[in-house]
Amino acid sequence: xxxxxxxKSLLLNALPVAAAVxxxxxxxxxxxxxxxxxxxxxxxxxxxxxxxxxxxxxxxPYTHAAATLWRLTIAWGGGFxxxxxxxxxxxxxxxxxxxxxxxxxxxxxxxxxxxxxxFLVVFGIEEMxxxxxxxxxxxxxxxxxxxxxxxxxxxxxxxxxxSYKIGTRQRLFHFYLPYIxxxxxxxxxxxxxxxxxxxxxxxxxxxxxxxxxLVGYWxxxxxxxxxxxxxxxxxxxGMIVDYCIFAPLQRxxxxxxxxxxxxxxxxxGNSRLKRA
Amino acid sequence: xxxxxxxxxxxxxxIIILLGWEISALIMDTRALPPASESFADLVQLIRTGDAFxxxxxxxxxxxxxxxxxxxxxxxxxxxxxxxxxFDDLSKWLLQIAMFTPTLILIFLFLVIxxxxxxxxxxxxxxxxxxxxxxxxxxxxxxFDEELDGMAxxxxxxxxxxxxxxxxPFLIPSMLAAGRIGFTLSWKVGFLAExxxxxxxxxxxxxxxxxxxxxxxxxxxxxxxxxxxxxxxxMMRFAERRVVKW
Numbered sequence: 046x047x048x049x050x051x052x053k054s055l056l057l058n059a060l061p062v063a064a065a066v067x068x069x070x071x072x073x074x075x076x077x078x079x080x081x082x083x084x085x086x087x088x089x090x091x092x093x094x095x096x097x098x099x100x101x102x103x104x105x106p107y108t109h110a111a112a113t114l115w116r117l118t119i120a121w122g123g124g125f126x127x128x129x130x131x132x133x134x135x136x137x138x139x140x141x142x143x144x145x146x147x148x149x150x151x152x153x154x155x156x157x158x159x160x161x162x163x164f165l166v167v168f169g170i171e172e173m174x175x176x177x178x179x180x181x182x183x184x185x186x187x188x189x190x191x192x193x194x195x196x197x198x199x200x201x202x203x204x205x206x207x208s209y210k211i212g213t214r215q216r217l218f219h220f221y222l223p224y225i226x227x228x229x230x231x232x233x234x235x236x237x238x239x240x241x242x243x244x245x246x247x248x249x250x251x252x253x254x255x256x257x258x259l260v261g262y263w264x265x266x267x268x269x270x271x272x273x274x275x276x277x278x279x280x281x282x283g284m285i286v287d288y289c290i291f292a293p294l295q296r297x298x299x300x301x302x303x304x305x306x307x308x309x310x311x312x313x314g315n316s317r318l319k320r321a
Numbered sequence: 322x323x324x325x326x327x328x329x330x331x332x333x334x335x336i337i338i339l340l341g342w343e344i345s346a347l348i349m350d351t352r353a354l355p356p357a358s359e360s361f362a363d364l365v366q367l368i369r370t371g372d373a374f375x376x377x378x379x380x381x382x383x384x385x386x387x388x389x390x391x392x393x394x395x396x397x398x399x400x401x402x403x404x405x406x407x408f409d410d411l412s413k414w415l416l417q418i419a420m421f422t423p424t425l426i427l428i429f430l431f432l433v434i435x436x437x438x439x440x441x442x443x444x445x446x447x448x449x450x451x452x453x454x455x456x457x458x459x460x461x462x463x464x465f466d467e468e469l470d471g472m473a474x475x476x477x478x479x480x481x482x483x484x485x486x487x488x489x490p491f492l493i494p495s496m497l498a499a500g501r502i503g504f505t506l507s508w509k510v511g512f513l514a515e516x517x518x519x520x521x522x523x524x525x526x527x528x529x530x531x532x533x534x535x536x537x538x539x540x541x542x543x544x545x546x547x548x549x550x551x552x553x554x555x556m557m558r559f560a561e562r563r564v565v566k567w
Contacts, residue, residue, distance in 0.1 A: 057410035065415070082433055143330035148338065154550050156509050158516055159543060162531045166539075167354050238421065245425040246513065257425065264429040264518075276426035283421040 084270035092274035103262060104254065110278075113256040117244045120179035121237055127180075128187035129229060133221065135188065136195025145188065153185040157247040165250070175247040175255075183240050187232040194228030195221065226298050234291040241283040355537040363541035373545055380511055380522040381549070383439050387446025388507035392500060394447060395454025402455070403462045419452045424510065425517070432518050442514045446507045453506060454499045461495035497561045501554065508550055 070086045077083040084092075096106045135142035160178035168174060198221065206216050248257025256275055263271045339357050346356035367373040402409040427445060435441040465488075473483050515524025523546050530539040 058414045280421040
């Protein structure tokens with residue numbers, strides 16, 4: 046993988062995006078003049094400014110954004126920890142993996158809003174509902190990724206651990222952890238990117254706050270500019286977290302795990318999602 | 322024996338889920354959680370009266386069209402990105418943007434901007450599937466053995482032969498894998514679009530049953546949704562195994 050960024054490639058990266066914005070501007074200013082439904086770039090920018098000034102129709106945007114990010118963080122963290130632990134177990138014991146294969150598959154197949162429907166009728170309206178719904182979806186790919194990582198640990202080393210009678214604790218920290226660390230980072234990265242895309246879906250119904258509510262409100266009142274603005278904001282958040290936290294972390298851990306020929310085995314964050 | 326153990330563990334989990342559902346429904350005894358047997362009776366009735374097939378068919382139709390669109394575009398993207406460095410650079414940011422855009426926002430925007438037609442949903446699914454399939458194909462093509470390429474060049478194999486006897490056999494397994502993942506995604510996105518503003522299909526049925534608080538029916542439709550996907554997935558896995566073996 047080539048990490049170097051040349052000015053030329055940067056220009057090539059940015060060119061189509063700039064062109065797309067230009068086309069968007071031209072289309073909404075000259076052809077589809079109907080700013081409510083076809084928002085102009087300026088309109089979206091105005092909405093962004095309004096969001097940053099903390100002005101909004103139903104409560105402060107900051108409160109909504111904080112609620113959404115909070116839910117995402119809790120669900121992602123909880124799902125990650127639970128799924129990693131289960132995944133380690135599943136990587137060691139084949140029957141655990143088989144046992145969980147259908148539930149995990151169902152968890153991934155059912156969209157979060159349907160989990161929300163089910164939990165809402167079963168538990169009533171509670172803060173836990175969207176978090177739980179998200180957690181289920183985010184945990185599933187982490188589980189599969191961790192199991193795959195544990196299974197790739199070499200059997201000989203494990204036997205060596207056995208013959209030297211190495212304790213569970215030491216085995217976990219000195220043996221498993223270094224091996225599955227690259228997988229864990231890849232999992233964390235993928236599930237966070239996935240989470241930021243789907244957190245809104247879990248929020249549209251049955252909650253007092255959250256960006257999902259705002260977006261639903263604007264969609265009902267047929268006013269598209271704020272929806273685009275929120276989309277841009279969430280996208281930016283996802284990308285910033287990805288580039289500033291996960292990408293450097295992944296590079297570092299890969300470098301530490303370098304001795305084994307891992308480049309082909311360890312899929313990048315993106316290709317990982319697909320495998321799940 | 323190994324096979325048997327695998328299947329029994331897999332099926333045990335489903336049985337435990339169903340039993341847990343049934344028992345907790347009996348204990349709680351509220352309308353909020355109907356027992357599993359009631360939901361499945363509803364499901365059987367839906368299938369027997371034929372009511373299930375209308376919504377199922379329209380969802381399946383949109384999903385298949387959208388998936389086909391996204392898959393073709395994704396494969397072409399993947400191949401083009403490997404062939405041309407410039408194209409790869411040009412599309413890099415656009416692809417990143419497509420990957421990080423929240424699905425709900427896309428759904429709302431598309432439904433309002435392009436109107437609530439099947440065509441909108443198909444386009445939407447295509448657009449969501451494209452980056453997923455595209456990056457998968459691109460990454461697996463990059464793993465292609467370059468020595469093989471060199472060998473073909475030194476033997477002066479014609480392009481036709483190279484495509485059909487070298488690239489295609491190499492690509493088919495990853496295309497199938499990407500297809501499987503892409504289809505699950507399409508099925509979900511199509512369903513979500515129906516939930517958030519479409520007046521037919523499985524998603525709409527689920528939303529209506531939720532609004533009238535008919536939980537047994539809701540779970541029956543959801544089971545139908547899951548079962549359909551399961552059947553399609555098994556078919557694809559079967560195809561994958563056949564092809565990979567060959």
